Amino acid sequence: MDMTPAEFLIAVAIAAGISMLTFRHADKHGSTHATAWGIGAFLAAGVVLPVYFLRYWLRKRRPTA
Structure with a gap:
């Protein structure tokens, strides 16, 4: 699959925004x-976003002493 330079820049911009x-x-x-x-x-x-938000959600739900 070939990507045009414009498609590549859009993909990098989306990844940078998510990051x-x-x-x-x-x-x-x-x-x-x-x-x-x-x-x-x-x-x-x-891979990273589900792991991060699962860890965040579990840490948030943990009762504080």
Whole structure:
């Protein structure tokens, strides 16, 4: 499958946007590895985003002592 340069730029822009939003969310909610989550979202969003949000949801639901 061949991609045109315009399609490639659109794909990179979407990946960058997802990455920035993931980083911002992780940073805002106190993740010590916000940069790693952002980079991971850029490289493999289909795997990293479900893992990140599952970890976030489980941590949020954990009762605090």
